[in-house]
Amino acid sequence: MTRRRGPLFLALALAALARAEEPKGQGVEYPAGYRQWPHVKSMVIYSEKHPLYAKFGGFHDIYANADAMRAYTKGGTFPDGSTIVFDLLQAKDENGAWVSGERKFIGVMRRDRARFKATGGWGFEGFSGDSRSERMVTDPAAECFSCHQQQKDNDFVFSGYRP
Amino acid sequence: MTRRRGPLFLALALAALARAEEPKGQGVEYPAGYRQWPHVKSMVIYSEKHPLYAKFGGFHDIYANADAMRAYTKGGTFPDGSTIVFDLLQAKDENGAWVSGERKFIGVMRRDRARFKATGGWGFEGFSGDSRSERMVTDPAAECFSCHQQQKDNDFVFSGYRP
Numbered sequence: 197m198t199r200r201r202g203p204l205f206l207a208l209a210l211a212a213l214a215r216a217e218e219p220k221g222q223g224v225e226y227p228a229g230y231r232q233w234p235h236v237k238s239m240v241i242y243s244e245k246h247p248l249y250a251k252f253g254g255f256h257d258i259y260a261n262a263d264a265m266r267a268y269t270k271g272g273t274f275p276d277g278s279t280i281v282f283d284l285l286q287a288k289d290e291n292g293a294w295v296s297g298e299r300k301f302i303g304v305m306r307r308d309r310a311r312f313k314a315t316g317g318w319g320f321e322g323f324s325g326d327s328r329s330e331r332m333v334t335d336p337a338a339e340c341f342s343c344h345q346q347q348k349d350n351d352f353v354f355s356g357y358r359p
Numbered sequence: 360m361t362r363r364r365g366p367l368f369l370a371l372a373l374a375a376l377a378r379a380e381e382p383k384g385q386g387v388e389y390p391a392g393y394r395q396w397p398h399v400k401s402m403v404i405y406s407e408k409h410p411l412y413a414k415f416g417g418f419h420d421i422y423a424n425a426d427a428m429r430a431y432t433k434g435g436t437f438p439d440g441s442t443i444v445f446d447l448l449q450a451k452d453e454n455g456a457w458v459s460g461e462r463k464f465i466g467v468m469r470r471d472r473a474r475f476k477a478t479g480g481w482g483f484e485g486f487s488g489d490s491r492s493e494r495m496v497t498d499p500a501a502e503c504f505s506c507h508q509q510q511k512d513n514d515f516v517f518s519g520y521r522p
Binding site: 231232234235237238239240241242243244245246247248249255257259265285291292293294295296358359 | 394395397398400401402403404405406407408409410411412418420422428448454455456457458459521522
């Protein structure tokens with residue numbers, strides 16, 4: 197019996213594994229190499245007084261690929277292919293200075309109007325810590341776009357480039 | 360008489376102008392395009408408790424050119440041509456978050472072992488606000504290297520790259 201169940205068990209196990217690795221959200225790719233992309237700006241959300249502290253408390257740096265940089269610096273809408281990374285790190289208060297620590301997660305916005313029609317032409321994803329595969333977003337409309345849609349007049353983007 | 364004094368006056372005026380534009384420090388060039396260079400890390404020095412508050416209080420971002428990035432990421436000493444920019448902005452506390460404001464100045468370190476022998480092979484300069492010509496450093500040994508020489512074991516550089 198054991199020998200006959202073997203292949204079925206293996207098939208079920210592989211199916212379960214495939215399901216576990218299937219993105220639950222929109223399948224936005226990990227932005228390989230983003231730490232070498234241009235830096236848009238940084239910010240430290242350090243206190244519970246700030247409305248975004250619970251979700252985004254810490255030190256964040258924003259990076260943009262070349263497609264997104266064209267829109268940031270020359271204006272106009274973000275073309276397909278634009279990718280923006282929100283890199284959130286722990287913020288540590290060291291003797292009167294805020295310094296960055298371990299990575300909490302990265303948030304990624306990827307423009308593809310055909311693929312992400314329901315969320316302003318942007319796909320949203322989060323990758324936990326330093327992982328390139330541990331995805332965080334299961335419902336991008338509720339978890340990401342519900343807030344980004346306030347920024348419709350700015351093509352759904354919050355940050356502005358600091359020259 | 361006026362006509363005969365003309366050329367002398369002109370020559371003196373030009374000489375004065377040349378002297379005014381002559382760098383008082385080491386002649387380190389303005390790092391054109393540095394805002395597109397890779398971002399090393401950021402920090403906010405926000406309180407007088409911090410020993411560097413008087414000189415460097417504010418929000419700073421550090422950028423490195425390709426030569427400097429090789430040393431930051433692969434180790435080893437910084438090759439000639441390495442340039443590191445310390446971009447200091449005003450830090451504003453907005454409702455529990457530190458955000459960056461106007462530029463106070465940029466500090467520049469440029470590696471050229473032959474040219475800057477007396478200061479660890481690094482040239483130092485500051486450019487005030489958004490100016491590309493208003494230089495701030497008159498005595499790099501006293502104003503910059505006196506502190507950087509503590510970091511001799513790290514090739515005189517304070518920052519480390521945050522991956």
